[in-house]
Amino acid sequence: MTDVAWDTATKKLFGAVGKNNFSTWIEPLDFRGVQDNVVTFGVPTSFFGNYVRQNFAEKILESLNIAGLPTSRISFELLNERSVSKAPIAQDIQPKAASDRSALKGAKLDARFKFDNFVVGKPNELAHAAAKRVSEGRDVTFNPLFLYGGVGLGKTHLMHAIAWELGERQPDINVMYLSAEQFMYRFVQALRERKMMDFKELFRSVDVLMVDDVQFIAGKDSTQEEFFHTFNALVDQNKQIIISADRAPGEIKDLEDRIASRLQCGLVVDLHPTTYELRLGILQSKIEMYQESYPGIELGRDVVEFLAHRIATNVRILEGALTRLFAFASLVNREITIELTKDCLSDILRASDRKVTVEEIQRKVSDHYNIRLSDMLGPKRLRTFARPRQIAMYLCKQMTTRSLPEIGRRFGGRDHTTVMHGVRRIEDLKDKDNQIAEDIQLLRRSLEG
Numbered sequence: 001m002t003d004v005a006w007d008t009a010t011k012k013l014f015g016a017v018g019k020n021n022f023s024t025w026i027e028p029l030d031f032r033g034v035q036d037n038v039v040t041f042g043v044p045t046s047f048f049g050n051y052v053r054q055n056f057a058e059k060i061l062e063s064l065n066i067a068g069l070p071t072s073r074i075s076f077e078l079l080n081e082r083s084v085s086k087a088p089i090a091q092d093i094q095p096k097a098a099s100d101r102s103a104l105k106g107a108k109l110d111a112r113f114k115f116d117n118f119v120v121g122k123p124n125e126l127a128h129a130a131a132k133r134v135s136e137g138r139d140v141t142f143n144p145l146f147l148y149g150g151v152g153l154g155k156t157h158l159m160h161a162i163a164w165e166l167g168e169r170q171p172d173i174n175v176m177y178l179s180a181e182q183f184m185y186r187f188v189q190a191l192r193e194r195k196m197m198d199f200k201e202l203f204r205s206v207d208v209l210m211v212d213d214v215q216f217i218a219g220k221d222s223t224q225e226e227f228f229h230t231f232n233a234l235v236d237q238n239k240q241i242i243i244s245a246d247r248a249p250g251e252i253k254d255l256e257d258r259i260a261s262r263l264q265c266g267l268v269v270d271l272h273p274t275t276y277e278l279r280l281g282i283l284q285s286k287i288e289m290y291q292e293s294y295p296g297i298e299l300g301r302d303v304v305e306f307l308a309h310r311i312a313t314n315v316r317i318l319e320g321a322l323t324r325l326f327a328f329a330s331l332v333n334r335e336i337t338i339e340l341t342k343d344c345l346s347d348i349l350r351a352s353d354r355k356v357t358v359e360e361i362q363r364k365v366s367d368h369y370n371i372r373l374s375d376m377l378g379p380k381r382l383r384t385f386a387r388p389r390q391i392a393m394y395l396c397k398q399m400t401t402r403s404l405p406e407i408g409r410r411f412g413g414r415d416h417t418t419v420m421h422g423v424r425r426i427e428d429l430k431d432k433d434n435q436i437a438e439d440i441q442l443l444r445r446s447l448e449g
């Protein structure tokens with residue numbers, strides 16, 4: 001049975017590529033079978049396929065051969081072709097409102113913000129699952145759904161995705177999406193034009209109300225008051241409400257207690273800062289999109305990893321970086337190397353530098369390996385101390401702007417050549433020793449986070 005051979009092969013691959021690569025690149029491969037010595041896998045995107053081909057093809061073929069399945073070439077098919085191709089929805093068409101009162105329109109929905117384009121990972125899986133559930137529009141189980149998290153982590157994207165999905169599934173219902181700021185603006189306008197009755201009626205007639213960035217109304221007393229009434233009226237009618245904010249309800253300063261406590265009645269889920277794996281996934285899916293507009297421009301694995309490491313947390317900035325990189329590369333008509341990336345994105349990279357200090361690195365590394373800081377900095381040459389010391393030096397070189405002599409001074413006054421030797425040793429080992437590669441990634445991530 002060929003599936004069994006693939007099972008065996010994956011076990012071998014796990015050891016060969018390491019845990020992270022395995023879960024990012026090997027696990028998602030959908031084994032389709034082997035014909036004429038060609039093994040075929042289903043992949044989510046063609047970028048994914050290219051990446052796997054460039055980086056893991058040999059290992060995959062080798063492990064299949066060892067598992068008893070002779071193969072010499074690898075080919076890819078796109079998974080669910082249909083959902084990848086563009087849905088026949090024109091840009092910026094709103095989910096239909098049942099009534100023709102044009103005033104019912106909320107804010108415009110962004111055509112890119114759909115579930116299809118949302119990359120799910122550990123930090124956002126709960127928020128995504130809750131959003132998905134609500135978008136099915138069946139019974140109102142969580143009311144309100146309250147999504148919160150830092151800037152650029154996907155709150156607005158998820159809300160638009162819910163609105164799109166509801167609009168497709170149930171074209172007859174009134175879905176209103178707007179920012180808290182727009183809510184206030186309309187409220188003030190209604191007051192000024194003496195149309196409060198219309199305003200109330202309008203908001204009480206929607207089936208699903210979504211208010212984005214609700215922290216905005218904190219401290220704005222009459223808007224809060226009106227929002228509270230609208231909210232209660234809709235909840236009483238069992239209408240779904242979805243709210244987002246930059247922090248948890250109880251932590252929004254100057255938000256009335258009674259509002260905060262009502263907001264907590266439903267399901268409160270947070271979007272955590274992105275992880276390295278999620279950033280890789282997001283980059284991969286965006287690169288795929290950009291390659292449609294910029295055919296022929298490729299991003300090497302080293303560049304993708306560099307971006308995922310260096311631009312942590314905020315996805316909007318990550319996206320901006322990618323846009324600029326593609327535009328720049330197409331202008332200068334050059335291959336995108338790390339050097340080009342650094343040049344082109346120097347301001348973004350500088351701004352998102354975490355400013356990790358040598359001391360932090362030393363502390364983290366000694367904790368990780370369970371050795372005393374004094375032993376790491378001291379003169380002992382035992383491998384138990386020397387290896388962590390070299391790893392710490394390597395991380396200092398990678399993650400701080402300190403020069404080799406400066407790093408040497410902070411490691412118990414060592415010479416810069418010692419530091420250089422240590423850094424090289426780790427660079428070398430990193431490619432050969434999975435354990436070390438993994439340790440470094442773990443440390444790096446926790447230092448970045």
Ligand code: ADP
Pocket residue numbers: 112113117118119120124149150151152153154155156157158282315316319
């Ligand atoms: P927020 O509202 O939380 O500040 P947004 O929803 O506006 O953040 O997201 C910022 C940008 O990042 C958007 O372009 C969005 O499409 C993108 N983005 C955020 N998270 C993801 C994700 N998980 N997958 C794909 N794109 C994402």
Ligand code: MG
Pocket residue numbers: 155156157212213
């Ligand atoms: Mg937003």
